[in-house]
Amino acid sequence: MLETLRKVFPTVSRLRFTVQMAMFFLMVWGSNVVGHYAADKISTALPALSCAYDKQHGSYCVLIPLQHQMHHRIGAAVVKAQQVTMQVVLPILLTMATFLAFFFVVGKAFCGWICPLGTVQELLNKVGRRFNRPLHRLQDGNLKKVRPAKWVMLLGLIFALPILAGVGIAPHGLSNPYCDVCPSRIVTTLLTADVEEIALKTGDSTRMLLNALGNIVAGFVVVAALAIRQPFCRICPMLSFNSLFQRLSPMRLSKVKHESCEKCGVCTQACPMDIPEIAREHGRKAYHEDCTLCGRCAEYCPQDGVIKLKWGPFALFSSSREYYKGRVKGELPDGTVKPVKFVKRGEANA
Amino acid sequence: MRSKVSTANSIATILLLGRLFISSASAAHDHQAPAAGNAERQGSAERAIQQESAGRGRTWTSAPLIAPAGRPGERNSANMVPVNLAGVGLQVYGADATQSPKNVPLEDGRWRFAPEPSAKGGHYWMQAAEVRGAETRTATTAWSFGTQGKSPAAMLAQAKGSLDIVPLRIPEHGGFREGTAWEFGVRYEGQPLPGAVLHLHTENGTRTRVVADAEGVAKVLFPRDFDPASFDKVAGADRTRRGFVLMTELEPEGRKFVTAFNHFYYPDTMRGRNLWAGAGLFVIGMLCAAPLLRHRERNNA
Numbered sequence A: 001m002l003e004t005l006r007k008v009f010p011t012v013s014r015l016r017f018t019v020q021m022a023m024f025f026l027m028v029w030g031s032n033v034v035g036h037y038a039a040d041k042i043s044t045a046l047p048a049l050s051c052a053y054d055k056q057h058g059s060y061c062v063l064i065p066l067q068h069q070m071h072h073r074i075g076a077a078v079v080k081a082q083q084v085t086m087q088v089v090l091p092i093l094l095t096m097a098t099f100l101a102f103f104f105v106v107g108k109a110f111c112g113w114i115c116p117l118g119t120v121q122e123l124l125n126k127v128g129r130r131f132n133r134p135l136h137r138l139q140d141g142n143l144k145k146v147r148p149a150k151w152v153m154l155l156g157l158i159f160a161l162p163i164l165a166g167v168g169i170a171p172h173g174l175s176n177p178y179c180d181v182c183p184s185r186i187v188t189t190l191l192t193a194d195v196e197e198i199a200l201k202t203g204d205s206t207r208m209l210l211n212a213l214g215n216i217v218a219g220f221v222v223v224a225a226l227a228i229r230q231p232f233c234r235i236c237p238m239l240s241f242n243s244l245f246q247r248l249s250p251m252r253l254s255k256v257k258h259e260s261c262e263k264c265g266v267c268t269q270a271c272p273m274d275i276p277e278i279a280r281e282h283g284r285k286a287y288h289e290d291c292t293l294c295g296r297c298a299e300y301c302p303q304d305g306v307i308k309l310k311w312g313p314f315a316l317f318s319s320s321r322e323y324y325k326g327r328v329k330g331e332l333p334d335g336t337v338k339p340v341k342f343v344k345r346g347e348a349n350a
Numbered sequence B: 001m002r003s004k005v006s007t008a009n010s011i012a013t014i015l016l017l018g019r020l021f022i023s024s025a026s027a028a029h030d031h032q033a034p035a036a037g038n039a040e041r042q043g044s045a046e047r048a049i050q051q052e053s054a055g056r057g058r059t060w061t062s063a064p065l066i067a068p069a070g071r072p073g074e075r076n077s078a079n080m081v082p083v084n085l086a087g088v089g090l091q092v093y094g095a096d097a098t099q100s101p102k103n104v105p106l107e108d109g110r111w112r113f114a115p116e117p118s119a120k121g122g123h124y125w126m127q128a129a130e131v132r133g134a135e136t137r138t139a140t141t142a143w144s145f146g147t148q149g150k151s152p153a154a155m156l157a158q159a160k161g162s163l164d165i166v167p168l169r170i171p172e173h174g175g176f177r178e179g180t181a182w183e184f185g186v187r188y189e190g191q192p193l194p195g196a197v198l199h200l201h202t203e204n205g206t207r208t209r210v211v212a213d214a215e216g217v218a219k220v221l222f223p224r225d226f227d228p229a230s231f232d233k234v235a236g237a238d239r240t241r242r243g244f245v246l247m248t249e250l251e252p253e254g255r256k257f258v259t260a261f262n263h264f265y266y267p268d269t270m271r272g273r274n275l276w277a278g279a280g281l282f283v284i285g286m287l288c289a290a291p292l293l294r295h296r297e298r299n300n301a
C-alpha cells in the first residue's frame, strides 16, 4: 500500500499538487458535487480564500462572515448603545469555532495545499518558470517593508472599517471592504465563466473605488505571479489571520539546528514566500508567520532530518539527502525547470 | 412589563443557544433573506401592504399571496399578511420533511412565526389555503432566515397541498433575478402535472404564461421589466426588489384548485455594473505588472 502510494506520489510536491488540484475543483466548482445550499457546503468559515461570490463554490472563506459580523453585529450593537450581549458575541464565537475546527486539522497548510488563489498563483509561476521569465525574490529590505501589509489588511479591512461602517462613521460602502479588493473574488468567478464580479460596481462611489482597486490588484497579481512567487500571499489578510492561530494546530514546520545552514540557504531559495528565517533560525522561530506549510523547504533541505513537516509528534515528511538528490534532478529549488525555448526555423535547421 | 422583557430575553437566549451548531456564516446572508425588506413599514400589517400597493399600483395581482410585513432588520421571526385571501391559518413546513407543519393562526391580520430553537434558521415553506365551496385557493411562499439551517431539498420534494407549485431550487444569493430562468415543478396529489399552465404576474406589470413540460416542470424566465428610475436610491439596484406570483388552476371532478407561489425578484446584477470599465481596470493592473516580466536578471541568464 505504502509502496503504491510512493509510486503514485514520488515527491511531496506531486502529492501537494494533486491535493491542490482536487481542492481547487471543490472550492471553485464544488457546489455541482456537494450541493447548492449553504447547508450543503463543506464549511462557510474556511481558512482559505474560497470565494463566496463564486456561485459554484463548494465552501467559502471565513473572512466574509467576519466582515459581516463586524459590520452587522458589533457596529449595530455600538449604535444601539447596547451592552455587548450574547447576541453579538455568539455568532462571532461560532465563526471562530468553525474556523478553528478546520484549522486544527491542517493548520496553515490551508494556504499551501488548499487555497484556490494560492494554487492559481503557483500555477502561474510554473508557467513563468517554463517560459524562462525572470524570478524576482523579495530580499531582506523589501521583505521588511511588505510583511506588515498583511496585518494592515487584516486589522483595517476585516475588522476596523466594517465596524466603523456599522457604527456609521465610515460610509456604508465599506461594510465588507476586503471582499471588494480581494483578487480571489475576480479570479474564481472568472473561472466559472461569470463576469459579474469583474464588472465595475457603479452605484456607491466608495464601493466603486474599492472595486476599481480590486480589479487593478487582481490584474496585477495575475501577471506578477509569472515573475514573483505567491505575490498576493505576501499581503493576504488570511495569512495573518491564520498565523494568529498557527501555534494552536498540531500541524507545523519543525527545524533543528545544523552547522551547514549558515552557508547553505537552499531552503530559503525553495521557499515560495522567500522566508530567510527558515535558513537562519531553528526551533520556534523557523516556523515563521509567513509560512504556508507547503513543505518545499523540507523537500530541498539536503541534510537528513533537519526540516520536518509534523502533525503533533508525527513527522509527515523529513528532509533527507537521498530525496534531495532526486528532487533537484526534476526542478531546481527556486522552481526553475527546463524552459520552453522558441527557436527560429533557420537556427533549428543549422 | 419587566417580566415580558425578561421572558423575551430568555427566549432570545434559547434561540441563540439552539443555533450553536449552525454554521457560523449567518451574518454573511443577513440581508439576502427575503424576510427583511422593502415591504416593511410601521403600523399595521394591512396598512403596510396597502401603502406599498398604493405606491406601485394597488392591485398588481388577483392571486392569493403571503406577503411579508415585518420590521426592518427582523432576524429571528417572520411577520406575514394574507393578500387576496380570507382569514385562514398559515401552515409552516420546516426543512425537516419528517416533521408535521406548524399551524400559525391569523392574529390582528397577521401571521407571526418564529422557528423553534432546535429547528435553527434556514428555509421554510409557508402555505395558507382558503376553501370557498368547491374552490380551494392556496397561497404559498418560501421563507429564508439569515441564519443557516438544513438544506431545503427534502422540504421542496414533499407534497403539501393537492395542487403545488414548487421552485426546484430556492435561491440563496440575491434571489430570482430578471433575465434568469428558474425551474418550477407543478404537482397534483404529489404527481407531476405535465402541460400545466402557469400564469406569471409581476409587480412591475408583466403578465405572461408558461407551460410545464412532460415532467411537470415549467422554466420561468423572469422578465426584464424593472424601470431604472424605480431602483432603491440608497440600497441600489442590487437590493431593489419587486413581488411576483405564479398561479395555476385545475378543475378535477367538479372541484377547483387555484394555487399560487409568490416571492420576490431583483434587477439583473449587471444593471449596476460596467463590464468594460471593470475589464479595463483589470488590464491596467496587468500592464502595471508587465515590466516585471521584461526585466531579465542578467546574472541568472
Ligand code: SF4
Pocket (backbone or CB within 6 Å): A048, A049, A050, A051, A052, A053, A060, A061, A062, A063, A064, A178, A179, A180, A182, A183, A184, A185
Ligand atoms: S472576496 Fe475574498 S474574502 Fe470575500 S468571500 Fe471571496 S475569497 Fe473570501
Ligand code: SF4
Pocket (backbone or CB within 6 Å): A047, A048, A049, A110, A111, A112, A115, A116, A117, A118, A119, A230, A232, A233, A234, A236, A237, A238, A239, A292
Ligand atoms: S496567503 Fe495565499 S494561499 Fe493563503 S489564503 Fe492568502 S492567497 Fe490563499
Ligand code: SF4
Pocket (backbone or CB within 6 Å): A112, A253, A267, A270, A271, A272, A273, A274, A275, A278, A290, A291, A292, A293, A294, A295, A296, A297, A298
Ligand atoms: S518555510 Fe518551508 S513550508 Fe513554509 S512556506 Fe517556506 S518553503 Fe513552504
